[in-house]
Amino acid sequence: MELQLQCQCGQVRARLSHMQPKTVNRAVCYCRFCQSYLRFLGQEAAFADTQGGTDVFQMSPRDVTFESGFELIRAVKQTEKGAARYYAGCCNTPLFNGVQNLKVPFLGVFTGSIQGFDEPRNADDAIGPVRARVNKQTDEQWAQPNADRMSVLRMLLHVARLMLFWFVRGDAKHSPLCADNGQPRLSVERIRVKT
């Protein structure tokens, strides 16, 4: 099925194709970088759950097609080698994360930026329930469903299989973040936020 990724003010819009629970990998991350990134955007209330977790799903960049507002997207990194994080500069909506090397074909989309997912059942139907919870730091986070080590291991196997498939298929060349000459279309700016 198709999903619509959209910023809160509606200027940035992208269509996500071929979305099915088995073609994406949905997880919740509790790491301090995700949390400080949401603080940087002023979006903790909208995008972090009560335990400080961020719900994201990994998908192939080949299945992302921008319909409007690409020029409004900003890219930042919190450490020199760390994740590249893309957000809508118009309204500070987090859109997706990736690795800085665009030859690695995957994006981690913020589940909270998908249209219609304010109804949790819609998200579960379209991209499946959360497979695992990673980077847990507190007992409360460990006590959440699918936070156990087996769930994390199963999720890692699933995402490894997906990434291998995307890599072999050459999806990196079809990323909307990549210009025709293979160069990144956006530069990633280093930010300094307290983690």
Ligand SMILES: [Zn+2]
């Ligand atoms: Zn916006």
Ligand SMILES: [Zn+2]
């Ligand atoms: Zn994280």
